[in-house]
Amino acid sequence: MLRTHTCGELRNTDLNKKVILSGWVQRVRDKGALIWIDMRDRYGITQIFLEEEKSDDSLVKKARELGREFVVQVEGSVIERASKNPNIPTGDIEVVPEKIKILNTSKTPPFTIEDETDGGEELRMKYRYLDLRRKPVRTKLELRHRLALETRKYLDTQKFIEIETPVLIKSTPEGARDFVVPSRMNQGQFYALPQSPQTFKQLLMVSGYDRYYQLVKCFRDEDLRADRQPEFTQIDCEMSFVTQDDVLETFEGMTKHLFKVVKGVEVEDFPRISYQDAMKYYGSDKPDIRFGMKFVELKDVARGKGFKVFDDAELVVGICAEGCASYSRKDLDKLTDFVKRPQVGAKGLVYVKYLSAEQAGNEEGSLKSSVDKFYSEEELKEWAAKFNAKPGDLLLILAGGADATRFAMNELRLEMGKRLHLRDRSVFKPLWVVDFPLLEWDEETQRYYAMHHPFTSPKPEDVHKLENDPGAVRANAYDLVINGVEIGGGSIRIHNKELQKKMFQVLGFTDQEAQSQFGFLMNAFEYGAPPHGGIALGFDRLVALFGGSDSIRDYIAFPKNNAGRDVMIDSPSEISEEQLEELGLKVVNSKNQAANNK
RNA sequence: GGUCCGGUAGUUCAGUUGGUUAGAAUACGUGCCUGUCACGCACGGGGUCGCGAGUUCGAGUCUCGUCCGGACCGCCA
Numbered sequence: 001m002l003r004t005h006t007c008g009e010l011r012n013t014d015l016n017k018k019v020i021l022s023g024w025v026q027r028v029r030d031k032g033a034l035i036w037i038d039m040r041d042r043y044g045i046t047q048i049f050l051e052e053e054k055s056d057d058s059l060v061k062k063a064r065e066l067g068r069e070f071v072v073q074v075e076g077s078v079i080e081r082a083s084k085n086p087n088i089p090t091g092d093i094e095v096v097p098e099k100i101k102i103l104n105t106s107k108t109p110p111f112t113i114e115d116e117t118d119g120g121e122e123l124r125m126k127y128r129y130l131d132l133r134r135k136p137v138r139t140k141l142e143l144r145h146r147l148a149l150e151t152r153k154y155l156d157t158q159k160f161i162e163i164e165t166p167v168l169i170k171s172t173p174e175g176a177r178d179f180v181v182p183s184r185m186n187q188g189q190f191y192a193l194p195q196s197p198q199t200f201k202q203l204l205m206v207s208g209y210d211r212y213y214q215l216v217k218c219f220r221d222e223d224l225r226a227d228r229q230p231e232f233t234q235i236d237c238e239m240s241f242v243t244q245d246d247v248l249e250t251f252e253g254m255t256k257h258l259f260k261v262v263k264g265v266e267v268e269d270f271p272r273i274s275y276q277d278a279m280k281y282y283g284s285d286k287p288d289i290r291f292g293m294k295f296v297e298l299k300d301v302a303r304g305k306g307f308k309v310f311d312d313a314e315l316v317v318g319i320c321a322e323g324c325a326s327y328s329r330k331d332l333d334k335l336t337d338f339v340k341r342p343q344v345g346a347k348g349l350v351y352v353k354y355l356s357a358e359q360a361g362n363e364e365g366s367l368k369s370s371v372d373k374f375y376s377e378e379e380l381k382e383w384a385a386k387f388n389a390k391p392g393d394l395l396l397i398l399a400g401g402a403d404a405t406r407f408a409m410n411e412l413r414l415e416m417g418k419r420l421h422l423r424d425r426s427v428f429k430p431l432w433v434v435d436f437p438l439l440e441w442d443e444e445t446q447r448y449y450a451m452h453h454p455f456t457s458p459k460p461e462d463v464h465k466l467e468n469d470p471g472a473v474r475a476n477a478y479d480l481v482i483n484g485v486e487i488g489g490g491s492i493r494i495h496n497k498e499l500q501k502k503m504f505q506v507l508g509f510t511d512q513e514a515q516s517q518f519g520f521l522m523n524a525f526e527y528g529a530p531p532h533g534g535i536a537l538g539f540d541r542l543v544a545l546f547g548g549s550d551s552i553r554d555y556i557a558f559p560k561n562n563a564g565r566d567v568m569i570d571s572p573s574e575i576s577e578e579q580l581e582e583l584g585l586k587v588v589n590s591k592n593q594a595a596n597n598k
Numbered sequence: 599g600g601u602c603c604g605g606u607a608g609u610u611c612a613g614u615u616g617g618u619u620a621g622a623a624u625a626c627g628u629g630c631c632u633g634u635c636a637c638g639c640a641c642g643g644g645g646u647c648g649c650g651a652g653u654u655c656g657a658g659u660c661u662c663g664u665c666c667g668g669a670c671c672g673c674c675a
Contacts, residue, residue, distance in 0.1 A: 027635085027636090029634050029635065029637060030631095031631060031632070031633080031634060031637075031638085032630070032631045032632075033631075033632040034631095034632050034633060034634070035634095036633085036634055036635070036637090038635070045635095047634090047635070049633085049634095051632080052632085053632090067626095068625090068626095081633080082633055083633050083634075083635090085634090085635055087635080088635085091635085108608070108625075108626065109608090109625095110608060110609070111608085111609060111610090111625090112609080112624085112625070114636085116636090117609090117610095118609050118610050118623095118624065118625075119609065119610085120609080120610070120667090121667075121668070122605095122666085122667050122668085123609075125667095172675095174675050175674085175675030176673085176674050176675070177673090177674085195674095195675080196675095198675090220674060221674095222673055222674040223672085223673060223674075224674095225669085225670080225674090226668095226669075226670095228674070341601095341602095341670095342600095342601065342602095342670095342671070343601080343602095343670060343671055345671095440675090449675065450675050451675075452675065453675045454675070455675095456675090561667075561668085562667080562668065562669080563666095563667090567666095567667090
């Protein structure tokens, strides 16, 4: 037997027991006459204790051979510690060894295996198998496991069944770039890895599996971010004979369940706001509603006073930052620099300080702004009223084209939320964003694209606009947003062949293209397709949100870096001439050739 | 495709206006230490300053290029 107990379970109640432990050497503290060895495994740390005088010479010698991360087996008895350590669960006891066996040696690791490691990101990713030994990383993977388990348990109680769908599928031009896999048996042809199991789950609905789910890897060949990996996991679901409300209620229930059992948090009912209102009040389709600071539009009160910037603007919009009238010139300059960054893109920032009586040095308080030249105090007061601003508050105003200004104001609102500590990681505010537009016009290619995907159904009352005003058609589509993070989205699907055909027409597909790419789905719709709809939640993002992090990388055992590389196994990599030959492929252009050959 | 930040000891970093032999902490090694638990003390080894070119009497430091890593914009139905 290699062990009778783990390194995390022995307590006072185990005194005098003969035990065998196996694990890694965390640290040896050799004080000459006394030697302590911290032994670590997944479950915790147990202290091994030797006295030079009372122990066998060979045992002491063996103990002194141990280095960090050696794998050892210790046989001995549990005793009470002379001086206890209240900071760890096993801190009342220690094990006095009779035998120490080195199961394997270890090189000194390139960084310390400690909660607060000295290793940088790059090194930890290269030696990810060592990084995973660290408790903070292990805790994150344990959280991931727990969420996966509870998701499955909940969906099982709701009569969902998990069905696997294929990974080698067919490339389609819509949406994100596909990862592509060459076929040896069909040279010159390629599989694609799924961006989502979308069409398969819809086919399962046609087959009568009216509640399907899958925790499934999906793949998108697009550039990465802290919250985007080329392979990622979705909680993918589909239901038949449901309305939009049925889907929202089911997954609101699931989300609440996860918060309750995994985090011990009771979240309130999720508000539902339309895409249009989300854009109007937050400038974003994934608003963070942990704090207010809603947009207020000022065009009607600000125009016609000779301030050209506002007069010429399509949109004049502001937010009210509570208690920020005390901001100095320097603070305001910093905010101005923030909005002028190319990533935010505003031309400038107008402020109005609603000074309190104390700040103004008079009895009533006063209003001071960067546009005092154009607006009287009375007029500024009228603005303040629109914001429900109180003395002591600060109004921040941007103007310009509607889309760009909303975008910049969203960035500014989030920045102010951060500065005012209103984005508390222990607070969770989910919401549904509903009534998304069905289509999005793309200037570059001069055509409409499906905002969600081409299988999303238009709202029945808007279907008649498909011909003449496709941009105005709203979809039965919804997103789940939590704390400003898009956690998932879905829709009620089209289940009628004619409507699906029409949708492809609007998207600029010829009948032939639609038939060759999605014919299997439209054919299936002719054999009794039930009304259906579903949702997919980004599992990695959900786990990171639960863990209180913006980056999903730490919650993935073996993630890729921001260039899509796995620096541990060094992939992607070239393949041999023989492999290329078999696949009927030839590399004609490789900018990485030189780098890889070094 | 673009913008920004970084690369100096095993590791994390400092390094002044361009100027003598590039430092600290930690890790590692050796010795001492009877209750440690981030043990302590003493001593020691450890450097292609990412790489290449340029400017200069002289480059870790300035310029250009390049590679690597990180963050972001575009992109992500």
